[in-house]
Structure formats: structure tokens, C-alpha cells
Amino acid sequence: MGTRFRVVIRTVMGVCAGLILAGCAEDIGVDQHGRKVPAERLEGQWLVINYWAEWCAPCRSEIPQLNALAVQLEAQSVSVLGVNFDGLQGAELTKASQAMGIEFTVLEQDPGARYGLPPSAVLPVTYIVDDQGQMRERLLGEQTAAGLAARVQALRTGG
Known part of the structure; x- marks a missing residue:
């Protein structure tokens, strides 16, 4: 009975440790709505990361393109982040x-x-990060949804 009790205690401790570690999962931070962005949400995803500012005119005209791209590529494991x-x-x-x-x-x-990602003094700037978390491309200036989608596809297929 002592051995059985130790096995049960070890099992319970293992489950508790797993729950504690799961609760401590790394976050990327929070989004514009104050919601946590868990790292696992972005793991294994290609990322299109765009830096913008309100005072940047090309950024303003680029935003609708990025909104469209986010919807277009969501089912393809590509996330658009600002x-x-x-x-x-x-x-x-x-x-x-x-x-x-x-x-x-x-x-x-x-x-x-x-x-x-290397810092940029120019806006807008968009980075494409692969599903392994490696930056694959830096694009300066205003981008289109079609151009970004084509570039992500080319990089995914080795181009």
C-alpha cells in the first residue's frame, strides 16, 4: 500500500506541475484591446509584421490592404501583426x-x-517571418495585399 500511495502522490504532483507550467505559458504581450497574445497562437505561423504610425501617410493607405491580407491568409497559417x-x-x-x-x-x-528584426527609421516597414520564427524579408514602403500574399507564397515555396 505504501508503494501505491507514492505512485498516486507522484502522479498528482506531475499533473499539478503540468498545470502550473501551462498557466505560465509565455505571452507575446497584449494587443490593442488589452488581450493577452499567447506565444503558442503564433508558433508555426508565418507572420507579416507591419510597423505603422498615425502621422505616416503611406501607412494610412496601406492599412486597408493589410486588413484584407489578414482575412485572405488566415486559413493558410499566416498572421498579420501591427x-x-x-x-x-x-x-x-x-x-x-x-x-x-x-x-x-x-x-x-x-x-x-x-x-x-532590424530597426528601421523608415515607415512603413513590413517584415515577413517564417514558421520557424526567422525573419525572411524586410520590405520598405507601402505594400499591397496581392504583393504581400505573392511574396509570402514565394518564400514558402523556397523563392
Whole structure:
């Protein structure tokens, strides 16, 4: 009976440890709505990460293209993410995202270090990150949904 009790205790401890670790899963941060963005949501996904600012005219005209791209590529394991160039957070980020008409996820924290993205002094800038978390391309200037979709597809097939 002592051996059986130890097995039960070990099992219970293992389950508890697993639950504790699962609760500590790494987050990328929060989005423009204050919701946590869990890392596992983006793992295994290709990412299109766009840096924008309210004062950037090309950024303003690019946003509808990125909204369309997010919908178009969602079923293909591609996520479109935005990052405010000026580092807005909380209510300011929410307000700016709404003013820009952004429908895709905007990260409050800059994921540049996580994905090895080189800083850019030029806007807009868009990075394509592969499903292994490696930056594959840096695109300067205004992009279109068709151009980005084609570029992601080419990179996925080795181009």
C-alpha cells in the first residue's frame, strides 16, 4: 500500500506541475484591446509584421490592404501583426488603432528582438517571418495585399 500511495502522490504532483507550467505559458504581450497574445497562437505561423504610425501617410493607405491580407491568409497559417512605431500603449494604442481602421492584431510590445528584426527609421516597414520564427524579408514602403500574399507564397515555396 505504501508503494501505491507514492505512485498516486507522484502522479498528482506531475499533473499539478503540468498545470502550473501551462498557466505560465509565455505571452507575446497584449494587443490593442488589452488581450493577452499567447506565444503558442503564433508558433508555426508565418507572420507579416507591419510597423505603422498615425502621422505616416503611406501607412494610412496601406492599412486597408493589410486588413484584407489578414482575412485572405488566415486559413493558410499566416498572421498579420501591427506594431505602432511610436510605442503607444494602452488606451492610446486602442484609440490610434481605431482611428487607423486597423482590424488585425496590433502588439503593444515590439516583437523585434524576439524575431531578430532590424530597426528601421523608415515607415512603413513590413517584415515577413517564417514558421520557424526567422525573419525572411524586410520590405520598405507601402505594400499591397496581392504583393504581400505573392511574396509570402514565394518564400514558402523556397523563392
